[in-house]
Amino acid sequence: MLLASTSEPPDTIHGQLRVTVQGEVIEQSFGEEHLCFRTLQRFTAATLEHGMHPPVSPKPEWRVLMDEMAVIATEEYRSVATPELEYGRMNIGSRPSKRKPSGGIESLRAIPWIFAWTQTRFHLPVWLGFGSAFKRVIQKDAKNLNMLKEMYNQWPFFRVTIDLVEMVFAKGDPGIAALYDRLLVSEELQPFGEQLRVNYQETRRLLLQVAGHKDILEGDPYLRQRLQLRDPYITTLNVCQAYTLKQIRDPSFHVKVRPHLSKDYMESSKPAAELVKLNPKSEYAPGLEDTVILTMKGIAAGMQNTG
Template identity: 40%
Template sequence: GIETLRAIPWVFAWTQTRLHLPVWLGGGAALAERIADGGLEKLQHMYRTWPFFAGLVDLVELELSKADPDVSVYYDEKLCSAELKAVGDQLRASLDEAITAITAVSGHAVILENHQNTKLSFGLRRPFLLTLHAVQGEVMMRLKTESDPEVLRALTDAMTVTVQGIAAGMQNTG
């Protein structure tokens, strides 16, 4: 069960589905709560004057820039039961909250506003990633029902290629 899932596969899976949940879940809500309590000015001051905090916010912003709610919806539609789709909706709403909080703290109008080269680099990889996600979703769906050993072997090989391709396109381990 999920209780036996170790940290690395957990992070890896959320990267593959493009939510990057372990990076921002909790932190985004905490920042949003502090902002709602009138703490935005203090958080912005911390961002401008405390290199550790600025670095943390910038790293979270970088990972948030790699999130793609549309890809997440695709996996939900392909692979999830109806009751689990509501969880995906909640996670995507939390993602939006995290993006809003991070950009408010950094003062950026949009994610990666001050990192145009990174934004461009990822934008160039995006079409290839979307293709890999489409193939991966189809392969995962077929793996759930396929029984022919030869077809299973081919699907497993295809799954391996998509996992490696997405990891390379995301430029992190998973």
């Protein structure tokens, strides 16, 4: 909250702050009395901080560079497979997943669109375009890298934006995204998914370079530890969800034994492998839809993100 308020332009908060809290996550801030008081303290501190120490106005050259990167990033925006179709039946949101039930991708609401990508641990709408924008402006003029670092260190809005994307990378897992691709994406689109994962890694590298970090969440070890503790449980739910979605979309697909389903994780040192081993078999059952809905709720709770 404090970071969000300090990233607001000067003279936008004058002793008042209006905040919209999504119903899906309202219990995290207001579910208990002590949480309500802590949330109020954060809002109050953020409002006072912005008034007493207003953020600096961005330099004209920073704005020019941001505008240039925005154009580049927009051109890079694409899409890939997600459980968006099933999201509408989940019933954890306050609105339908689409503005028109029969509409296509253009009728999607922003929240379910982001939510679906969060489920696959790929977070495409969050980072796609960042890497290309960084790469092209740096290739255009090597001095732009120093300007980007200057923007990160001196412009609160830019810093908060980069930090939020970095946090999303900490929650992401391109290996999980690849599992969804292998099961749910047609063969002719597989190379597209592979290229997106290459872009993911390149964007991650450039983001760390701009922030001056050697590793993800270097500046927030507490959050990094929390995410590491939750990762094995979320990964297990992802594996379950991916194969359940496959069974729903392809009734002829039957799973007899699971080892080959999660080979990458069974052979790795990830704690998630131990949890996957607890249920080595996955037979077809009438409750597949309930299963996928439960995994979606579990992943959302573990990721602390809906949309």
